Structures are given as C-alpha cells and as structure tokens.
Amino acid sequence: MDEQERINAEKQDRRGRLLEARRRIDPAQCLDAGRRLADLLAGQVLAKLGHSRGDQSLTVAAFSSIRGEIAMDPSLDLLVGRGYQVLIPMLGTGIQVGWGRLQSEQDLEDMKRIPGWRPDEPDMPALPPQALNQADLILVPALAIDHAGIRLGRGGGWYDRALALRAEQTSVVGICWPGEFVEDPLPHLDHDLPVDAVLTPEGFTPTAAGQSRRPGADHNGDEQD
Structure with a gap:
C-alpha cells in the first residue's frame, strides 16, 4: 500500500465512524442546532462580512442539509430573508458541479425534496460551475475539520472541484458538529483544499489556513458560546 492508498x-x-455517529442524531436535535447556527451566522460571520461590504447585497454559497447534518433551513431562511443571492449545489443526475440561485422565499419553497442521502435542490436550470466565482462567502458541509483547516468530506470530491473556481479572496467556512472540530490533524492529500474558518452551533473559529491567507485580518475568533 502506497502513501496515497494509506491516506485514503x-x-x-474515519468517514465510516463519523457517519455511524450521525445516524444516531435525532432530527429535532439537528433543527435546534440549526437555529443556533443561524444565530451565529448572522451575529459573527455575516455581520463582519456585511460591514466590510457596506450596503451592497451579498452572494452566499450555502447548501441543503441531509440526514444527520445540522439543519440548514434556518440559515437559508435567514440568507434569503435578507435579500442575499444564495447559491445552492445542484448535482444533476450524478455528481456534476452546478449551482441553483435562490432569490426569494418562493424559490426556497419550490426546492425539490429528494429522498435518501442526496440534498434537496432548487427547481430551476443549473448555473455552470463558474457561478461560484460570484460568491462573497462560501459555506460548506464537513464530517470533520481540524484546526489547520483540513476538511474531511464524504469522499466524492465534489467540493474539491467546485472550490477550485472560487474567487481568491472569498472565505470558505466549514460547518460541522462541535465534536467534529478536532485537535488532531486529519489525513489529507495535496489536492484537499482547507477551509478558512469553522462554524458550529457553539461558535465561529478561524483556522490556521484562514489566518495565513489573511494575515492583516482580525483573528481573535476562538469559539464562543
């Protein structure tokens, strides 16, 4: 077994163990965590980003949550309710990289409910992968994230391909459960893109990758209740 095979x-x-733990999470717990996450998104993430952009409307790339994940419905309601442009992944018939743009509460209500382990998608034609370049903030799901910013996803490589097209200055914030934000380094390969910060229902924390990318920014952001 070579090094790449060992890391994979x-x-x-790790994915197997984390997914097994998520299967035991009650949906009511996911929704409660989602409400707390939305409060922190508004108070600690969007407040800073909105201030830096003045009154100009923001474009935020987010995602639809699936079973065992922190519910994203409260955050999507928040973003759309503020009039932001919200990009949501559209996987098509496989795992193609595309985006839907939510611009109204009606767009949210019209989301296609997809059973099983695929996320709900906007009911509209998909925008090309390059649409992510318009985003001022990118929120991504994670099974685990370490303090360096290494993110463990589900293994399909969708976000590795998608994030390669983001604007260089755009912050990527990983979202996970508090216990999935880990001290020990996660296994990773050279093509694995780190996130700039971690958002859990308990707080917002810049990662080492985010700090090194923006040395002039204020990074006094240890997790807060």
Missing part, C-alpha cells in the same frame, strides 16, 4: 483508507475509516 484512513479517510474512509
């Missing part, structure tokens, strides 16, 4: 095997082992 370690990733898969």
Whole structure:
C-alpha cells in the first residue's frame, strides 16, 4: 500500500465512524442546532462580512442539509430573508458541479425534496460551475475539520472541484458538529483544499489556513458560546 492508498483508507475509516455517529442524531436535535447556527451566522460571520461590504447585497454559497447534518433551513431562511443571492449545489443526475440561485422565499419553497442521502435542490436550470466565482462567502458541509483547516468530506470530491473556481479572496467556512472540530490533524492529500474558518452551533473559529491567507485580518475568533 502506497502513501496515497494509506491516506485514503484512513479517510474512509474515519468517514465510516463519523457517519455511524450521525445516524444516531435525532432530527429535532439537528433543527435546534440549526437555529443556533443561524444565530451565529448572522451575529459573527455575516455581520463582519456585511460591514466590510457596506450596503451592497451579498452572494452566499450555502447548501441543503441531509440526514444527520445540522439543519440548514434556518440559515437559508435567514440568507434569503435578507435579500442575499444564495447559491445552492445542484448535482444533476450524478455528481456534476452546478449551482441553483435562490432569490426569494418562493424559490426556497419550490426546492425539490429528494429522498435518501442526496440534498434537496432548487427547481430551476443549473448555473455552470463558474457561478461560484460570484460568491462573497462560501459555506460548506464537513464530517470533520481540524484546526489547520483540513476538511474531511464524504469522499466524492465534489467540493474539491467546485472550490477550485472560487474567487481568491472569498472565505470558505466549514460547518460541522462541535465534536467534529478536532485537535488532531486529519489525513489529507495535496489536492484537499482547507477551509478558512469553522462554524458550529457553539461558535465561529478561524483556522490556521484562514489566518495565513489573511494575515492583516482580525483573528481573535476562538469559539464562543
């Protein structure tokens, strides 16, 4: 087994354990966590970003949550309710990289409910992968994130391909459960893109990758209740 195979095997082992733990999370717990997450998104993330942009409307790339994830409905309601442009992944018939743009509460209500483990998608033609370049903030799901910013996803490589097209200055914030924000380094390969910060229902924390990318920014952002 070479080094890449060893790392991939370690990733898969961690994914299995994390997904098993998520299967035991009650949907009511996911929704409660989602409400707290939306409060922190508004108070600690969007407040800073909106201030830096003045009154100009923001474009935020977010995602639809699936079983076991922190519910994203409260955050999507918040973003759309503020009049922001909200980009949501559209996987098509496979795992193509595309985006839907939510611009109204009606767009939210019209989301296609997809059973199983695929996220709900906007009911509209998909925008091309390059649409992510318009985003001022990108929120991504994670099974785990370490303090360096290394993110463990589900293994399909969708976000690795998608994030390659983001604007260089755009912050990427990973979202996970508090216990999935870990001290120990996660296994990773060279093509794995780190996130700039972590948002959990308990707080917002810049990662080492985010701090190094923006050395002039204020990074006094240890997790706060």
